[in-house]
Amino acid sequence: KQEVTQIPAALSVPEGENLVLNCSFTDSAIYNLQWFRQDPGKGLTSLLLIQSSQREQTSGRLNASLDKSSGRSTLYIAASQPGDSATYLCAVSTGANNLFFGTGTRLTVIP
């Protein structure tokens, strides 16, 4: 069964710093991997989706990489801002209708 792990569970960085969030999954037979952002009391916002055939995706200051064979993904955030403070979740899809989520990394960017 697919298990998704994210480390660290929480991270605090000063504003302007670059940072990396890690995600690992146990079954490499995935269709895609998504990174989400969750703000307190709010729903999830999809940030990036990497298809299994891709190695990375970029959106603005965000860059996500995927190494399917080793079961790893990273989310790189450049020049962090206080508005980036949120919980970041990664999720892998092993079929057309499911997502397996990690437990998230709670990011705090200190002004």
Added chain:
Amino acid sequence: DTAVSQTPKYLVTQMGNDKSIKCEQNLGHDTMYWYKQDSKKFLKIMFSYNNKELIINETVPNRFSPKSPDKAHLNLHINSLELGDSAVYFCASSQVYRGGSVFGKNIQYFGAGTRLSVL
């Protein structure tokens, strides 16, 4: 316009009651989902419906019954609520493409969540 909307946003009720959470999406998607996020913030899929047909039913007590009157709506009805049902419930939708690598483009869009508290 809200793409995936859930109501209510907050629900406080007593043990043993029956309650429903509604979800609607205006994205024209074929597939809708219900997820449960527990106190440790772990999100787990409960149900998936494609064109009103149940696709996934994870290990969920049969007190939980999803109902999809049409492909734009997936409501969650919970009977005989228990303390352990307290959680945030998220609805989501996606357009699932058939065949080949296009499955990789299955982006799910989430509602804002319903925080259920069972007292």
